[in-house]
Amino acid sequence: MQIGKSIRLERIFNRQTGRTIIVPMDHGVTVGPIDGLVDMRETVNHVAAGGANAVLMQKGLIRCGHRGGGKDIGLICHLSASTSLSPFPNAKCLVGTVEDAICLGADAISLHINLGDESERDMLRDLGYVTTQASRYGIPVLAMMYGRGPKIENSFDPAVVAHCARAGVELGADVVKVPYTGDIESFARVVESCCVPVVIAGGEKMESTRELVQMVHDSVLAGGRGLSIGRNIFQADDPLRLVRALRGLVHEEWEVAQAMEYMATGEEA
Template sequence: MQIGKAIRRERIFNRDTNRTIIVPLDHGVSVGPIFGLTDMKKTVGNIVEGGANAVLMHKGLVRCGHRTQGKDIGLIVHLSASTNLSPFPGAKTLVCTVEEAITLGADAVSLHINLGDEAEASMLGHLGEVSKAASSWGIPILAMIYGRGPKIANEFDPEIVAHCARVGVELGADVVKVPYTGEPESFSKVVDGSCIPVVIAGGPKTPDTRSFLKMVEESVQAGGAGLSVGRNIFQHKDPKTLLKALNLIVHGEYSTDDAIAQVGDL
């Protein structure tokens, strides 16, 4: 890995565990100012105090939500977008460049690709374009890749998830984000097919905190590099305590039960 990418990667990963806890806050473009994303200073403050490694947001939100006091946190600027108001919400388009992200102080950039969507070719082209620019500037890429489209019966199918991760590897990503396959045995095969870190997505907001923590625990046991999860963290009743439990699981290799016992009621 280039020295610039390696140095910046350490700002979004724990250098001792080589794992990460990323909290995406980019949902406002897709669905609007949902609960948890109105007071961005408060939201990011809770995430920092909980001990996350990085936040992820669109370029315009950096001025509203990134740090002006206290402990710093890694910044990933998201480059692609679509809205749920569109007749084609799965078709992501580039709305920011690598160069813009660097001027904002980004430690990494990210983009979203839906394999199987009618606009897949365009989104793959975006990854190729971003990969070239990111290599020139020495900034890491997080590729969020999902199997979503007319031919995809189940986006959590281990073969589809493994294919998504491998696309990220082969087209130049430095970290890939994919859905969890549901159990560690199949997810370990996803990780085995990737020579870059694989982090899991959180999916829709779930009411069961323990199940969420157990999913993270299993993914780490299977060789995963952590998580990139938004709503299940920033919409939680106590994001700071939840992140403390996640830190114990991801970076401390605690079991879910031991982590909950350590931090208290969740």
């Protein structure tokens, strides 16, 4: 691996654990200015103070989230988009370049790919093109890989998730993000099929904090290298405390009970 890429990966991954906590904030293009993504500096401050390793956002939002102070945090620039207003919301297109991300000071870039969508070939072409360009500059690429389309009955099916993860790896991604398959054994098989770090997505807003904590704990136990979770973090009642609990799970080998006790009391065992 190029030394530049290695250095940048160390800015978004914990050097000691080889794991990461990424908080995506790219939802505004898709669904508008939802709760938690209005005052961007405040949101970034909360997740940085809690111990997140990186935030992820579209190129135009980076200026809104730049604080000029506070705890440092890695930056991932997202390069693809679509909106919920479109008749084809799963068809992502490129809206930025590797050069854009470099100029903005990003440590890595990301793209969203929906396998199974009618526009799959365009998204795969974009991923292949961007990973080639990024490699020239030593910029890591995070590929968000989902199975969404007419032929896919269950996006969480372990076979579908494994296919998505492997496609990201084979087209040059340095990190792949996929949904959690629901149990340790099946997710371990997803991880085993990849030679790059696999992190889990958060998906829709969850019913309870315990559900999120359990999922993160189990994914790490299965060999996952952390998480890339947005609204379940930045829309939490106390994002700083939640990120601190997740940091315990991802980087400090906490058990579920420890994390839940911390969420209840704010005190570490």
